[in-house]
Amino acid sequence: VAKKVAKETAKSVLNYTINKIENPEEPSLPEEEIDGLYIIKEYLSDFGYLQQHGPFNNLTNNETTSAIEIYQRNFNLQAKGNLNIETLQQILIPRCGVPDINFEYNLSGTNTMSWPKGNMWFPKGKTNLTYGFAPENKIPLNATKVFRNALTRWSTTTKVLNFTETSYDDANIKIGFYNSVGDVVDEIVVGDTIISLELNSSVNSGVIRLDASKYWILPTDNYTGSWQDGEFDLETVAMHQIGHLLGLDHSFENDSIMYPAILPSQQRKVQISVSDNETIHRLYTITNTTKADANYGYVESSSGLITSLFLGFAFVAMLN
Ligand SMILES: [Zn+2]
Structure with a gap:
């Protein structure tokens, strides 16, 4: 119920804001008050655009304007730093929490x-x-299978890592469904990935956290869900979050698996793009070479070079 209220509030606030932008009551002042702007600021702060932390007010300022402008540029919107309808619509698109x-x-x-x-x-x-x-999630077998398939797709396509199943406590990658706290920005987030260091342990784990309140569509459902109805394709989100664990940041190329938002026209997207694969290979090649240089000196650094040639070969082979 709290979530529903938050959602309704967000909607009405944003509608009000849109209305206000379309029908300004007075000419813009240097510091204008816009109802609901604090939610937008929170959003921009959560996703790295606004380098300030809340609580936020509804007053416009230069920091917010330039944050909006960078956001607009990233999402290929007309970049003027103003909160137009196009920008607000983009903000309402469900997305990754990273x-x-x-x-x-x-x-x-x-x-x-x-x-x-x-x-x-x-x-x-x-x-x-x-x-x-x-x-404790008691994830059904057909849902865990979606993750196994997603992990296999990453490992067969990029050929940099293999994945083996073990118990949750022992696993490097821990997968679970979580209840979100239910604020407005949270409502937009379908899942995220964090790296966590447990107390009294020196071992990191990568935790994939999916929103338990969403309705997750499985390939076996033979049905394409629509996020307008709160339904999300599980494999799409699994592929994206595994990408983070492999080391990828968000990409603003529309066909990238690492595109941060779930575009209405791409509600199921599970294929690793050519540039995603290239980014992975650059990342792992650099890491291997650096390691060889730092730890083993000249001889091993030649083998680092061989590794990169081999990866290059594997990549070309896959393209054919
Ligand atoms: Zn992401």
Whole structure:
């Protein structure tokens, strides 16, 4: 019920805002008050566009304008820094909870949680990662199969990592469904991935957290869901979140599996794009070469080169 209220509130606030923008009561002032702007600021802050933290007010300012402009540029909207209808519609599109820009991988000191960034969260040179499902979720077999297929697709296409199933507690990659706290921005997020360092442990795990309140469509349902009805294709979101764990950031190319939002026309998207694959190979080639250079000197760095040639070959072979 709380979620529904939040959703309705968001809708009415945004409708009000749209109305206000379409029918301005007075000419714009340098610092204008727009009802519901605090929600937009929260959104821009959560996804890395606004470098400020809440609580936010409804007053326009230069920081918000430039944050909106960067957001518009990323999502290929006309970039003027103004909150037009096109921009608000983009903001309402369901998306991944991982920020788009301006965030770091940081698990040092008191930080026990970080957004994924690159592939540094597991030991260098590791080629097999384990995964497990949250037992309390009692995820049905046809849903765990979706994740197995998604992991297999990543490993056969990119050929950089293999995945083996184990228990949730022992797994490098932990997969589960979570209840979100239910604020307005949360409502838009379908899932995310975090890297977590458990207490009294030196081992990181990658946690894929999907929103338990959404209705998840399985390929076996033989039915294409629509997020307008709160339905989401599980494999699409699984592919995207695994991409984060492999080390990919968001991409603003529409065909990328790492596009941050679920476009109305792409509610099922499970194929790794050519540029996604290239990005993975750059990431793992660089990592391997750096490791060889740093730890083993000249001889091993030649083998680093061989690795990259081999990966290049595998990649070309896949394209044919
Ligand atoms: Zn994402």
